[in-house]
Structures are given as C-alpha cells and as structure tokens.
Amino acid sequence: MSARGLPDSSATLPEADFLFGELSSYLKPEDISELQNAYLFSKSAHSGQFRKSGEPYISHPLAVASILGKLRLDPQTLTAALLHDVMEDTHVSKTEISNRFGKPVAELVDGVSKLDKIEFQTHADAQAENFRKMLLAMARDVRVILIKLADRLHNMRTLEAMRLEKRRRIARETMEIYAPIANRLGLNNIYQELQELSFRYLFPTRYRVLANATKAARGNRREVVTKILDAIKQRLQAGGLDAEVTGREKQLYSIYKKMAEKHLTFSEVLDIYGFRVVVKNVPSCYIALGALHSLYNPIPGKFKDYIAIPKANGYQSLHNTLWGPYGTPIEVQIRTADMHRIAEAGVASHWLYKSTDADINDLHMKTHLWLQSLLETLSDSTDSLEFLEHLKVDLFPGEVYVFTPQGKILALPKESTAVDFAYAVHTDIGDCCVAAKINGENAPLRTNLRSGDRVEIVTASHAKPNPSWLNYVVTGKARSHIRRFLKTMQYEESARLGERLLNQALMSFKVDPQTINASQWEKLARESGAKSKKDLLADMGLGKHLPVVVARRLASPGESASGTNRISDVITILGTEGMAVQFAKCCRPIPGDSIVGFIKKDQGLVIHIHDCPAISKNRGHLDNWLDVAWGKDIARQFEVNIKTVVANERGVLARVAAAIAGAGSNIDNVAMEGEGAYTTMNFMLQVRNRYHLAQVMRGLRRIPEVAKISRMKG
Ligand code: MN
DSSP states (O other): OOEEOSOOOSSOOHHHHHHHHHHTTTSOHHHHHHHHHHHHHHHHHTTTEEOTTSSBTTHHHHHHHHHHHHTTOOHHHHHHHHHTTHHHHHOOOHHHHHHHHOHHHHHHHHHHHHHHHSOOOOOOHHHHHHHHHHHHHHHOSHHHHHHHHHHHHHHHHTGGGSOHHHHHHHHHHIIIIIHHHHHHTTOHHHHHHHHHHHHHHHSHHHHHHHHHHHHHHHHHHHHHHHHHHHHHHHHHHHTTOOOEEEEEOOOHHHHHHHHHHHTOOHHHHHTOEEEEEEESSHHHHHHHHHHHHHHSEEOTTOOEETTTSOOTTOOOOEEEEEEOGGGOEEEEEEEEHHHHHHHHHGGGGGGOOOOSOHHHHHHHHHHHHHHHHHHTOOOOOOOHHHHHHTOOOOSSTTEEEEEOTTSOEEEEETTOBHHHHHHHHOHHHHHTEEEEEETTEEEOTTOBOOTTOBEEEEEOTTOOOOGGGGGTOOSHHHHHHHHHHHHHHHHHHHHHHHHHHHHHHHHHTTOOGGGOOHHHHHHHHHHTTOSSHHHHHHHHHTTSSOHHHHHHHHSOTTOOSSSOSSOOSOEEEOSOOGGGEEEOTTTOOOBTBOEEEEEETTTEEEEEETTOGGGGGGTTOGGGEEEEEEOSSOOSOEEEEEEEEEEOOTTHHHHHHHHHHHTTOEEEEEEEEOOTTEEEEEEEEEESSHHHHHHHHHHHHTSTTEEEEEEEOO
C-alpha cells in the first residue's frame, strides 16, 4: 500500500492537529503528549512512503487512530493504532516499540501485524466462519481486533484508489470476514459502514441504481419524516419524558437485502420509516413505548423486548412497528443512553477511557457481564481496571483453528494434537501418520496445536496407529479410529492364540492339527456360529469358545481324551502375545511367579498368580482354567506393585527413588498417604522378573528410613 518516494516535510499534518484536538476532549494532557511522540515516531518511520491515493502514508495510521478515538478508546490502543503498520512496512522491531512505548503497546502492534500475515484463501461459507473465529482466537486481546477493524474501515473508505480486481477482493473479504466480526462484537456503526462500502465495491451497478432511487425518494420522504418526528416529540413531552428523538436513514445495503430476502419492491422497503428514541432510564423506555402506542397503533406481532432479553452481542432496546399516518409502517427503537452507547460501540465500550462519572462504572459492570457471557471467559473480575489487566481474552476458549498445507482451515477442539489433525484430514492419514511438521518445523505427533498453525503430516505406508495415542488424542474421530484399528489387531492376535490353544487341546485327543481339512473346518465354524476358521480361532483366543470343546468335536466322534477332558498340556507364556494375553491387574504376575491362566469371555487369556484371591471364586469353572508356565528368556518388563513404609525424613523420597533407579527399575506411578512420623508409598514399578524385583527390594531395605516393604498381590 506504500511506495518509496521523496521524503515528506517535517511539519505536522493538519489531520494530526485535528486528531489530538478531538482526543483532548477525554484524554489527559500527558496521554496526549505520549500519543504525539508515537505519531512523530510513526511519521518518521513511514517517511517517504505514500498511499495509493498519493497522500503521505502517515495519514492512514492517523485516520485509524481517529476512528478508534471516536469510540473513546484508551491511550494504549490509540498509540498502537498510530504504530500499527511500522513493523510490517518499516522494519521497526517489536523490542524497539516495547522500549519506547511499553510492552502492552508492542503486544498490540505485534498482534495486528500477525493478523496481516494470514490470508483468507477460500470462499466457502464454512471457511469464512472458521476464518473469522481464527482471527478472533489469534488476536487474543480484543483491542487487536478493534485496531484491525478500524484499519480495514479506513482502507475501505479509500478503496477507490485501488485497481478494480483488488477492490473486489478486499470488498468481498470485508463483507465475509470483517463486517460479521464487527457485528459479533456489537460495533454497530463500523459494521454498517463496512457493509455499505463492501456492497458499493462488490456490486457497483446495483449500488448506483439504489443510491439514485433513494436520493430521488428522499425529497418526498423528508416532509413525512418531519411530520412524524414532531408528533412523536410532542407526545413524549406531554408524557413528561426527556427524550432525544431522531429519524433513521436506511443503509443502501439493508434496503437491498430486504428487497432480496423478503421479495419486496423498492418502494415497499423504503416506505418503512425508522425512528430512534433515547431516554434517561429503563422505566422511561416502557413509558415512552406506551406514549407512542397512544399516538399510533402498534402492528400486532412486531414487538420485541431486547431490554428484558438482550441479543447475544449485548444489544438492548425495545423494538416495535406502528401504523403511521397515511398507513405507512413506522419502526421505532427505544433505549437508554447507556444502551445506545453499547449499541454503537459494543465491545469497545470496555475500553472507554476512564471517566469520573460513576455511571461509567455501572456501564463497565454491565458490559463486562455481557462480554463474559459472550466470550465465556474465565475471568471473574468485576472491576474494570482489573479487567484491563486481564485483556488476554480468549474469544473461543474451546477451539483452535489450523491450516492444512492446502490453506484449508480446520476447527479442532482445544488441546488437539497433530494426531487429531491427521484423523480430521483423513482416516488413512491418521492411520499412517508417523511425524508432523508444524509451521515448517518437525514436531512430535503429540504436540498441542495452536490457532494459526500450518500443519503437515508425514505418513509411511506401513505405519500403524499406536495405542499410546489414546492417551492424548481429544477428538472422537481419532479416538474411534484408533480403537477400531486396535480391535482389528486384537483379532489377529486372538486368532493366533486361539490356534495355539486349540492345537494343544487337539494333542490331548491325539489328533494331529495338520490332518483337519477345509471342509471339516467349514462345518465346525458353521456349527459354532462363526463366519470362518479364522473367526472361530479368534473366538477361542477371546474365550468365546473353549478349545477343549472344539477339539472334542474335531476328534472322531465318540473318542475321548485319555480319561479326562482337561487339557493336561501346559501353555507357554512368552509375554509377546499382545492383546490376546493379559496379565491380571489384581495380582500383577511377573516371570518367576507360579501362575494360572483363565479364559475370560471377550478378553482372552488372563494370567493370574496361582493364589490370587480375586480368582478363588472362579475355581469351579474347570473348563476355563488352563495350565500355563512362563517361557524362557522373557525380555519385556512387567508392572508390579510395591508398598513401602518410610520414616518422614528430609530427602527420603529422593533416596527411595535413587535406590529404585539404581536397581535398574522405573517408577510408573507413586501414591503417598499417611501423616505423622511415617508415610506409606505405593509404587508401581517396571521389573523383568522375580529376581529383578528381589534386587530392587534389597536396594530399598538398605535405606535406614525404610521401615517396611512388601509386594502387593490383589
Ligand atoms: Mn494499516
């Protein structure tokens, strides 16, 4: 928007004098002089740059500050407005701004510069909504958005200087993104002006036709408006009400929209007259409404009480439509001065420069309350000054907005990770993801994403979902797909275990598994209600069918295993069976323990310590029990529970932890309880086997403060 040219003169622009004159109506002299410093700094930084219109560049930051000054914003916001383009256009650093004008101002300028960097690429409706949310989420401090909106408003006012194509693009972006944001924040005047200007540049012909038609009609209207205005004023005065009454001119865009949406003709839309009544307090609103009803009859079904039930953006007013003279409808809005201020300035009324007026505090309170409900902030401060300290308002606390490599925006729940993102893009990408790149840099899959991140997922064709992902994914889609995958994996593993169990059972019937042919398998599967041989094997692995029963059916009918149906052979546990074999959480068996296996329906083979108290009640179900034994050289680690009682001495926990680590074990978890002289610590440790556990316990016993130590089983 700027071009290098001749350096401009050092004289202060008349616009600047005008701005500071206006601001002195509500700011202290020291604030004004601080703002003058910012102006001079910005002016020299932008010196030699010009707007497309030919004006010196500094005229733009001045205009932006003046828009915000009309909203009576605080000096920090105004300073940042004067400086808002220096980081982008003149390479002044954030540090320099921070040193000269303080950190809050530097944060605001930085926030605006960051928003300038993200570009709105696609035009689908859903994307526009996401983009709006992303802007708001990225801005954090609402004042950044206020500056951005004022910046956009001035750029729209001076859009004429741009090329046609650029005008269209900026106008569309304003209509789709910035005007709705202004509306959401309750900045009514900015919202309407942005809309009007966008309409003008998006649809120049329609705009011109409507503008001419309205101009022509206005002459006839003026007489009617004056007549109604006088009648309303008189009636309110007669009712003892101190009120300010104004006629409202309709925006061309709202006329256009009404014509398009309600299929009305131009004159039908234009023949509705609008009036606004501003009174002192809430009771007066209802009294004024009554007075107007006695003047003109209300049209049934049109009354809206936004005082009792405010709009989501905090707007409050009474609305009604009356039958005016000549049968023309009259729309009236009745509100208090406070409500009017909120209707005009919305969220900006928070940063109203502090006034001595006690009513302002009340207004702050009220606007704060609605902002809270609007933004669902966690801040519970009701003091406006304290509220100013907590400006980092998270506008959408529940969501983050991130880019795909194609520039599409995805909305994800807060705390979402790269894995959630991968599944949100496509299930296949989720299933095969191995790494992520966030903003071009490598990042772990578990990284929490932040709004504005550009995320790229690295996949590998043989990669598989990892069960540990379940610990940190937050989206339902990721969770359910990982679970589904694990289920399939469990199926494979169960089928392998089922085959081992069946083979062992067949041996006890002296049947060679190799001799069973396909048709026998098919028949058997059908009789068992399974779809295939593999399904049947998986069912056995999962304990849905008992291997001994299946084996008996496979063996020649009538022939029984030598004297007993019990399987005498021992199943070897290798610790590598995956999900088909589980180690009971009640007793946590480890290699070296004497163990038993129990086939539990839908869970497969569960290994317990032979005297685990949790299983004694199941002793009767003989068929479900299997003899199991540990295999040789089991390499994996097992979890085991240890309870220690230690004297409360300084540093004892560190010594206990060191002893455990010294014995080559890891602590998975620790829970502590107790008071007084002793503390009970329950550890969950990783050990290889009983021998390893014995080493760990020996190490612990050497610590003098350890009074008691035992392994917990059940
Ligand atoms: Mn700008």
